[in-house]
Structures are given as structure tokens and as C-alpha cells.
Amino acid sequence: MGATPARHPPVMADVARAAGVSHQTVSRVLNDHPNVRPETRTRVLAAIERLGYRRNLLARALATRHSRTLGVVSFDTALYGPAGTVYGIEQAAREAGYFVSIVSLRTIDREGVRDAIDYLAGQSVDGVVVVAPQRSAASALADLPAGIPAVAVEGGHEGDVPVVSVDQVAGARQATAHLLALGHETVWHVSGPADWLEAEGRVEGWRAALAEAGRPAPEPLVGDWSPRSGYEAGRSLARTPGVSAVFVANDQMALGVLRAFTEEGVRVPGRISLVGFDDIPEAAYFSPPLTTVRQDFAAVGRNGIRLLLRMIEAPGQTAGERLVVPPSFVVRASTAPPP
Amino acid sequence: MGATPARHPPVMADVARAAGVSHQTVSRVLNDHPNVRPETRTRVLAAIERLGYRRNLLARALATRHSRTLGVVSFDTALYGPAGTVYGIEQAAREAGYFVSIVSLRTIDREGVRDAIDYLAGQSVDGVVVVAPQRSAASALADLPAGIPAVAVEGGHEGDVPVVSVDQVAGARQATAHLLALGHETVWHVSGPADWLEAEGRVEGWRAALAEAGRPAPEPLVGDWSPRSGYEAGRSLARTPGVSAVFVANDQMALGVLRAFTEEGVRVPGRISLVGFDDIPEAAYFSPPLTTVRQDFAAVGRNGIRLLLRMIEAPGQTAGERLVVPPSFVVRASTAPPP
DNA sequence: AGCAAGACTGTGAACGCTAACAACGCTTAG
DNA sequence: CTAAGCGTTGTTAGCGTTCACAGTCTTGCT
DSSP states (O other): OOOOOSOOOOHHHHHHHHTTTHHHHHHHHHHTTSSSSSHHHHHHHHHHHHTTOOOOOHHHHHHHOOSSSSEEEETTEEEEEHHHHHHHHHHHHHHTTTTEEEEEESSSOOHHHHHHHHHHHHTTTTTEEEEEBHHHHHHHHGGGGGTTTTEEEEEOOTTOOOOOEEHHHHHHHHHHHHHHHHTTTTEEEOOOOTTTTHHHHHHHHHHHHHHHHHHOOOOEOOOSSSSHHHHHHHHHHHHHHTTEEEEESSSSHHHHHHHHHHHHHOOOTTTTTTEEEEEOOOGGSSSSSOOHHHHHHHHHHHHHHHHHHHHHSSOOOOOOOEEEEEEEEESSSSOOOOO | OOOOSSOOOHHHHHHHHHHSSSSSHHHHHHHHOOOOOOHHHHHHHHHHHHTTTTHHHHHHHHHSSSSSSSEEEETTTHHHHHHHHHHHHHHHHHHTTOOEEEEESSOOOHHHHHHEEEEEEEEHHHHHEEOOOOOOHHHHGGGGOSSSEEEOOOOOOOOOOOEEEEEEEEEEEHHHHHHHHHTOOOOOOEEEEETHHHHHHHHHHHHHHHTTTOOOHHHHHHSSSSSHHHHHHHHHHHHHHOOOEEEESSSHHHHHHHHHHHHHHHOOOTTEHHHHHOTTGGGGGGOOBBBEEEOOOHHHHHHHHHHHHHHSSSSSOOOOOEEEEEEEEEESOOOOOOO
């Protein structure tokens, strides 16, 4: 009772003293080493409990040279897609016994991604997953610091970093083909912003379906994912003669289009059919309920982690793998044969 | 050239050797200590550059006993509210030169929150912000491990942990008063799930406004925030005679209500007026555009960080502060006088 | 010239943990 | 009866930083 109670939280040595053993024995108990006498173990455990001891993970990571922490580099985690992916990542990592440290970039350029990864490397993360939906982000992966396992999700294939993503082209193709099969002459497109790989993939799929059917591809209207930009595209489309089917690159813009059509007196799907992309939770409750392409973002995140863990556990084969999650097409009430 | 190139990334000692100085001088350069000769500084900098040296933040944190990292405990980061808040937190923390480590709980109970905070404490985070929109989470804050600065956001007042949140009561009151002022006899309510503090606050504000006007409060319908639950409430409401105004506890449910009304042939705002809560990006493009209460989630996150940093820099006055962000009322086209 | 004050740099010891090895006591076989 | 073997524990040395202190080398002043 002579020593003043430590002002700092207890450390391993304190526990050792309290239990009458060496710090190393405490460490052994904590790490489930086999050769500790049961009685000693319980004594140590009791001391830990009594002192409220918590092991310092930083010191542990410093000594072992790995942290059981995975780094995530993301961009605008408030968007539906990235948010869902990051959520999947967190859950999968936790299940595998890893923790997650997130760096969320405001603007996503080569330098930002590099800095983020450098920071994470400084934290001794065991691996990194980069949410790289934009071309600029994906290309930043080309010159990753070697030595640290990394995967990209929601991105294109660049360098030899493994990638997990939803097959945008297939989804867009299916959406377009669906409209064509209903009898529409051609399908218009409201695309996402230029730098986004997903936007590009959807344009590509849409073009491919059109080309397959031998139909002309109208000039796409370019949006920025927001309902507002969809609204503007919708106004323009409503006034363009001959438009009977529109494939919109995401559901939020589709809502904007829908709103513009309502204001302009264009009935959906009576006069114009509409297909979206993503299947946000709201889409089923639009008026009319939106036919769309569902992406399982959480699955993308989970698979990203699975791939990353495989790389961590069996390094070497850093083959530029590519894992594709198939989208699923959800038919609701916004599509019908042309008038 | 005799030494084999280190298999591990270079450490401070390597830089020191390369620059012909002591490791301590390298440290000084890195930490911008004043007393380093300019020439020495550039020599060290050059060596750092040449070797591609990156300081090990773990070791630094271990030595300094703080990590310039803030911990975030959150729940379902895929929801609009928490996602927005977490985004605000990340941005504000980054601006202040802090990093962010996130633990995202699947279910939010006392034990989960405790574990999360313990883990973060083990990471030597300098502070913790808990996104605690549920009563169970908020009450978990009552027995926080002392010593580590913490604030709660989006939560109620419990224990003496400072809280930042949007004034739910005021928002709900305003929404209800708006409907009353339009001439509606009374206002019905579709509430959020039981355990949520925000749901409770909105019920309270709604009740208060009704009581003030001396109007009876109908039994609220309870939803779970999802469009689907709103849809069900909407069907029920459409068939209840005498309903002319509904205040829905969030925009997603309001969308569901809207959909049900459309299906039942109930015109909005012709026969029933509708007010939502949150102002999600989609709300302005509903049919009709939704009158709603906007919450600035990012501001909540930013203020949470601001409060936390104040606590970190000036410990001691852990007074149970309470910072309230005012909501703002956005009138669109879903409200009108009763028929 | 002499000497203190200041600038600059180096040395050793933490920080709290794990890894590697050494040492101890007890059993068991030769 | 002794040596080897095993289970169990303690000791020492890192992991890569920073901190406290002790030096050394300039200056500028008397």
C-alpha cells in the first residue's frame, strides 16, 4: 500500500507484480500459450480483472510487426455505393478478427491515395483495400509501395492490384436489352460523370446492347449522379421527340428524370420507359416503382476482404486477379412496351 | 556496399547512418525542432528522400503516448444519418490533423460499445466519439472508462458525456405547427422504432405542438425507418377516415407513405398533407417534392470533433456539455390547407 | 585572451509489448 | 543414482520512436 496508485492505466508489469509472476507469463496467458499451469493462468486472469488491465495494442504491434488492422482508403463515404461497400468491408474484417482504419479522401487524386497508403503503412496495417471508383484513383494504384498487400474494389483493372467489382457492363447490357426486347426502337442514356469507371462501364454495356441489336446509339446525356442532374436531363429528354426508353446510370438520377417527366406530363411507363441502376432502398417506392439493376455493394466489400486476407496469409502470388460480382436485374413498373 | 539492403523498410537509424548524423537529429528534423543547422537538415531530408524513409507512427505513438488518432464508434454506417455524421467527423478530424479509426457495430448494446471503446483505448486513441442514436448505446456511455475523452453525437443526454445533436423536438414541433397553421384539425404521426432517441424526440415535439394548440394526439403508427414500413403505415392511414395531415419521422418512410397514398388514390397534398424529416437528397424530387425538416449531419459530426478536441487540449472541465444544432424547415409541395 | 551563453549534436534510457533463450523443478529411463 | 526430458517460469534483448540530459562548437562580449 506504499506505492501510489499509478496515474496511468496498468501495464503488463503491474499485472505481473499483482499476480506474483513475470511479465512474460502474463504475456503467455494473454496469447494463449500452451505451457502455463492452469492455476497460474487463473491467478493472472484474476489480477487482470482486478486491475482492469487492457493490453496496449500499439506496443504489441510494434513488437510483432503486424497489427491485425486493415486499412481502407475511400472517397466520399456518404455516397450510397461507397458507404455500402465500406460497411461490407468492416463487417467482413471484424468477422475475420481484423480491425479497420479508414482514410476518407475528399478529392481522389494520385497523390492523395499515395499519402493515405503511406499513412496506413506507417500504422503497420497488414493490408489495404482501396475503394477506387474513379479512373484517377485506379491509376494511383499503379505505383503502390511494394510489400504491402492491397486490393481495389469498385474499380477498374490497373497495374496488377487485384480488383473486386460488380460487372457494370453486364448490368447495363441487360437493362438495355430488356428495353429493346419490349419493342423500343432505341434506348437513350443518362450517364454518370466522366472520370468514373462505373459510368464508363454502363455506357459500354448500353452501347454494346444497342450495337448487338443493330440500333443507333443516341448521344448520351451526362449527369453527376445527383437527382438534380437527372432532373435536368429529364427536362431535355421530355422535349426530345422520339424518346421512348431511357436507361439512367443510377437510381438517384432516375428519380430526377421521373420528376421532370411528371412535371412535363410525360407518363412513365406509358410514354417513356425508364431503367435505373443500383437499386437503392427507395427505388421500389418511386412512382412508378423503378425497374433497375441491383448491385450488392456489401458483397463487393466482403469479397475484397476475402481476397486481401488470402494475399496476407499466402503472399507471393500477387497475380492481378479480378473478381466480378454479378449484378441482378429487378423488373418493376417503370418499363413497358412503347406506346 | 557490404551490408545487404535491409529486407525491412528503412528506419530512423538507417537514415541517420546515411546522413552521417545521430538518430536523434533525424527525429529533430522530422519534428521541426528549431535547433538544427540548415545544412544538416537538408542532408537529412535528402537521405530520407533517397531511402524512401517513412516514420513508424506506431513507435512514435508508443513513445509519445498519444497517436493523433481519434476513435469513432458507430452503428450501421450504411444509414443516411450515421453515414453523413461519420463523414463530417472524418473531414473535421483530418482538417485538425487527426486520423480516424472506426469501429462499426452490428448490434449496439452496452457490451459492444464497451468493447469497442476498450479496443480503441488499446490503440491509444486521443479521444473517442460515439455515434449513439439509440437509447441502449447512449446508456452504455454511462460507464465509460475514465481518462479517455469522449463525446456522443446524435444521442441523448446520459451520464456526463458531452453530446452534440440536432434538436429533434424543435424540428418536429415546427413540422407539426406548420400543418396546424395550414388549418388542419390534427396531425397524425408515423414514428421511428422504439429504442431510437431521435424517434422519441420527434414524437415529443409532435405531441408538444399538438398540446399547445389544444388538439388531440392520435395514436402514432410505429415504423422502422424503412420505406417499406412507411408504405404499410400509409395504407392504413389512407383507409382511416378523417386523416388530413401526417408528420412522418423520416423521409424514407414518407416516400413509402407517398407510394401507398398514390396506390390508394389519395392525392398529396390535395387530400392529405405530408411532412418528412431529414431532407435526404432525394426528397426534393419526390412526387410531390417533400416538405421536410433538414438535419445537417455533417455539422453534427464537425461539432462533435470540435468539442472532443477542446476536451483533449484542455482536460478537466468534462462538464456534461450539450451542443444543439438547429434543424431547418424546408417547405416544398407536399403540404397545403385541408380539403 | 578568456569565458559564458547560446546553438547544435550525441548518448542513454524509456514507451509496453513479444521473441529467444536460459534456468528451474520434477518426472522418467537407463 | 544420475542424466535426459519435459513442462513451466524468468531474464534479456529487441521493435522504432521520443525525451532528458550531456556534451561540443560557435559566437560575442569584457
